[in-house]
Amino acid sequence: MKQFFKLCMLAILFVFASCEKESASDSTLEQNEVLFEKEIIVSDGEEDPELQFTETSERLVVSSSKTYGNNGPEVAATYTVIDADRAPYGHIQPVSNFWWSNSRDADDYFNPDTYYGAAEGENLVFTEYTNGTANLVGTTISGTCTVELNVWFKHKKDWAEWQAIGGEHKKEGVAGLASNSADMNFYLIDHTRSTVTASGGDCIETGTFGLVQRPDPNDPNTPNYGTHIGPGGANYDSNIGAFGLSTWGTLIDPVSCLPISKPKIDFNFRLELNEEECNDCEGKVTDLTLNWDWHNDYRVRVYQRYENTCYATKIFDETVGAHENFSFSGANSNGTIGKWAYIFVGNCYYTKIRTNCDLEIGPGYVKGVLEVVSGNSSHGGELCEYVPEDNYCHRHWRCRYRSHCRYY
Numbered sequence: 442m443k444q445f446f447k448l449c450m451l452a453i454l455f456v457f458a459s460c461e462k463e464s465a466s467d468s469t470l471e472q473n474e475v476l477f478e479k480e481i482i483v484s485d486g487e488e489d490p491e492l493q494f495t496e497t498s499e500r501l502v503v504s505s506s507k508t509y510g511n512n513g514p515e516v517a518a519t520y521t522v523i524d525a526d527r528a529p530y531g532h533i534q535p536v537s538n539f540w541w542s543n544s545r546d547a548d549d550y551f552n553p554d555t556y557y558g559a560a561e562g563e564n565l566v567f568t569e570y571t572n573g574t575a576n577l578v579g580t581t582i583s584g585t586c587t588v589e590l591n592v593w594f595k596h597k598k599d600w601a602e603w604q605a606i607g608g609e610h611k612k613e614g615v616a617g618l619a620s621n622s623a624d625m626n627f628y629l630i631d632h633t634r635s636t637v638t639a640s641g642g643d644c645i646e647t648g649t650f651g652l653v654q655r656p657d658p659n660d661p662n663t664p665n666y667g668t669h670i671g672p673g674g675a676n677y678d679s680n681i682g683a684f685g686l687s688t689w690g691t692l693i694d695p696v697s698c699l700p701i702s703k704p705k706i707d708f709n710f711r712l713e714l715n716e717e718e719c720n721d722c723e724g725k726v727t728d729l730t731l732n733w734d735w736h737n738d739y740r741v742r743v744y745q746r747y748e749n750t751c752y753a754t755k756i757f758d759e760t761v762g763a764h765e766n767f768s769f770s771g772a773n774s775n776g777t778i779g780k781w782a783y784i785f786v787g788n789c790y791y792t793k794i795r796t797n798c799d800l801e802i803g804p805g806y807v808k809g810v811l812e813v814v815s816g817n818s819s820h821g822g823e824l825c826e827y828v829p830e831d832n833y834c835h836r837h838w839r840c841r842y843r844s845h846c847r848y849y
Contacts, residue, residue, distance in 0.1 A: 482735065482810060485792040491751050492783060498744065498753040502772040514570035520684075520712035522565035522579070524558045527709075528615040528679035538565060538710040539581045539588065543645050547705040554643070557581040557588055565590065567686065567712055573597035575628055575670075577708070584643035592635045592652060592690075592708075594628035594668055603627040603667065608658075611666040611687070612676070614709075619681045620673025628668040630654040630690055637692060637706075645703050650692040655705065668708075675711045685711040717823060722803065724819030725777035726796035728770040732812045733761040742785040743769050745778045745796075753783070766814055771796075777819050784811065803827035 527534035530551070537556035543549050558581060559565065565579035575594040580587060598608070600623050610622040632653040639647050656663035668688035675685025692704040733741065743757035756778070757769035771778035778796040785791060792809045795802065803824035806813040816824045 482739075482786060482791070484790055485809065487793065488790045489781065489783065489793065492744070492746065492753050493751050494753045499755055501755050501758055514572040514574060517569045517571045519569075519715045520567045521715055522559065522567055522577070523711040523713050525675045525678040525685070525709045525711060526680075527556075527677045530677065531679070534677075537581075538708065539590075540707040540709070541583075541588075541645055542703060542705045545703060554583065555645075557583040557586070560587075565710070569597075574631070584641070586639060586641040586644035588644075589636075589638040589640075592637070593631040595631040596629050598627050600625055600627070606665075608665045608667055610669060611664070611689075614675075614677035616673040616678045616681050616683065616685065617676030617687065620671070620676075625669045625671040625674065628670070628688075629658055630668060630688065632693070632698075636695070646701060649695060650701060651695040651698065652690045652706075653693055653698075655689040655691045670712070675709055677709050678711060680711060683711050684714070685709075719803070719823045719825035720818070720821035722798035722801055722818045722824055723821030725775075725779060725798055726771070726782075726802065726824075727776045727778065727817050727819050728768065729778075729782065729794070729796070729816040730766050730768040730814040732764065732766050732814050733810065734764060734807075734812055735810045736763050738762045739786050741767065744783040744785070745772060746780065748773050749779045756782075775819060784808075801825075801827060805829050 522538055524536045524538045526536050533551050533553070535553050535556045535558065537558045539557040540550075540555055541557065543552060543555050549555055560580055560582045563580050565577060565581060567575065567577050569575045573596060575597070577590055577592040577594075580589055582588070598606075600610070603610075603625075608627055610620075610625060610627075612618050612620060612622075630652055632651055635652040636649055637652050638649040639645070641647070654667065656666060658665045658667060666689065668686065670684075670686045672682045672684055674687055675683065676687045678685060687709045688707070690706045690708070692701050692706060693699060694701060733739070738760055741757065741759065741761045742755060744753040744755050746752065747754040754772050756772050757767065759767060761767050769778075769782070770776065773779060780795065780797040781793045782796050783790070783793045792811070794806075794808050794811070794813075798818055798821075800806075802813060802816065804813055804815055804826045806827040807829055813824075813827065818824060
């Protein structure tokens with residue numbers, strides 16, 4: 442019986458130690474300093490006594506609000522097109538983004554009527570995708586002529602890859618002559634998807650046309666300049682080093698694919714990166730990506746209150762590697778997490794993160810060894826960056842003063 446009693450006590454101590462072994466007595470400052478040096482993970486001591494676990498709590502819920510992708514390519518970057526100032530010919534050529542020759546021989550380069558620019562408040566938009574394609578879309582005007590552009594680009598390559606297939610870099614103008622080839626990426630106009638539609642009395646020609654790359658990249662007797670993009674890419678612009686694009690094209694009949702009577706066009710413009718908009722947390726948090734800021738792998742589980750009841754439901758359960766990111770989404774019918782996201786590490790409760798927007802949570806928010814990387818709220822969209830407090834001891838939950846930390 443005594444032996445059985447000893448075994449029971451050992452089992453109880455082992456279970457207790459599994460969750461509490463990393464806690465520490467704060468009886469002496471010396472002990473606290475030792476723990477700080479070891480950087481041991483312990484609970485914040487604020488477990489929610491109202492949270493109840495049932496048989497279904499361990500069933501991982503896949504939130505209906507989680508996005509698994511779509512049929513289109515993923516956007517890599519979006520830019521606003523800024524008209525080039527045409528340096529060094531800005532005194533005789535107007536600020537513009539598009540040139541369309543009115544001459545069969547394209548010898549009217551200094552005719553200001555051949556230049557098109559952004560309508561007020563209607564800048565062209567250039568979008569790059571992660572699959573190596575890009576798209577230029579929008580309206581450019583000259584007098585009463587309006588040109589609607591939907592130009593697609595394909596086969597993105599860096600300078601080394603471009604050279605390997607015989608590609609060249611056309612450097613001209615102020616910014617272009619100062620640019621470095623190694624800084625550029627190169628595309629080809631995709632004639633199977635591109636359209637140019639012109640309407641209005643001042644147009645050189647009207648109608649909807651196709652567009653092919655000029656010079657012909659498949660003609661061994663002509664250069665292969667393609668479409669270049671990068672610092673100094675807007676060749677005829679005075680802003681040396683500014684991000685931009687230049688390319689050259691031939692307008693074609695969309696049915697016969699033969700050049701129209703006045704087919705030669707150029708694009709030359711700067712590109713201004715559109716920063717992703719964010720908002721303060723509004724409504725409730727719908728999803729979060731956290732960074733595991735620790736040097737060991739651990740099993741991490743995340744729970745929420747199902748439909749804001751007291752019952753726990755699991756929304757994440759995986760082993761997270763050192764310094765890895767992990768993501769989870771809300772399981773409520775409206776896609777939200779509710780008031781709290783409860784984090785368990787190993788077999789034990791670790792901490793909870795407030796997700797009802799009472800706290801302006803966002804990238805940079807730190808709770809223990811977890812840091813918010815990104816997230817969204819139900820009424821505010823993407824979360825803006827959180828301005829953290831100067832809390833040197835955030836992993837230890839409480840500070841006696843800046844240089845000495847204590848566990849809660």
